[in-house]
Amino acid sequence: MSKKMLETNIRGMGKAAATKALLQERALALFVRQGFDETTVAQITEAAGVSQMTFYRHFPTKDAVVFDDPYDPVIAEIVAAQEPGLPALERVRLGLLAAWGAVPEPGDNATKEKIGLIAGHPRLAAGIWENNRRTEDLIVEALTGTGTGRFEARVAAGACLGGLTAALLDWASEPDGQELGERMCAALAVMGASDRALRGDR
Structure with missing residues (x-):
């Protein structure tokens, strides 16, 4: 895509x-x-x-x-389009990486303000994880529809989305000059390196 x-x-x-x-x-x-x-x-x-x-x-x-997200169905489609022979975690990681790479970088502080708002409000902070679960469900459905086992799909989706959420909240609370897209790509790179290490890949 x-x-x-x-x-x-x-x-x-x-x-x-x-x-x-x-x-x-x-x-x-x-x-x-x-x-x-x-x-x-x-x-x-x-x-x-x-x-x-x-x-x-x-x-x-x-x-x-606050939580409406038009990206979710598209992200699921991109994950499903990744090479079926890859491990589920790598398919999710590459799909999320492709999605972030295709979305324009926010041109103002609106995204950071939104994430800061969520992080500073108990109910909204809890809600971001519930919102993640809806995204996770769509990704799991996309993976299982292309032959991945449900358990493997659930763990892979949850791991990648959890890592991205942690990176996102950290980005909003600890400004360091890094653009949002760079932060998301860096988080996904960490997950890729960890996965390769676990599998013994070079």
């Missing part, structure tokens, strides 16, 4: 996608400025210039604004 195809699949086109993106943008700005718990759906919709009915058409809850 090319970078252009990935970006098109992720972002989508049309008014609905634009409205959803606007709601997320306005919501994040409010969350960062006045706090997640202090921000209401009414304030978000007022800032976005839409009705509350429109909000709930896109997001079932306020939490969903």
Whole structure:
């Protein structure tokens, strides 16, 4: 899958996608400025210039604004497209690496602010792991659909996603000048080196 195809699949086109993106943008700005718990759906919709009915058409809850992730189905497709003869962990790792390499680097602080918001809020911090589980389920389904055993698929997906989440939270809490994409690729490289060491590869 090319970078252009990935970006098109992720972002989508049309008014609905634009409205959803606007709601997320306005919501994040409010969350960062006045706090997640202090921000209401009414304030978000007022800032976005839409009705509350429109909000709930896109997001079932306020939490969903933070965790909605259009990348998941595409990531699962890219993982499934990796060489079936490779170990499951390597297929997941290479699939995630390809996905991160195809997504443009965020041009502002929005992503870091979002991750910082999650890390600093107990319920949201717990929610990121639940969100990971949904991503994990999609990856497991993609792997088992191409012949990988369920147990191996589950362990591989959980290991890679857990490592990326740890790297992501560390990136948000300890700024070191590294771009997000670089941090994710570095984390996946660590997992690749560990896997090769366990298998005795050179």
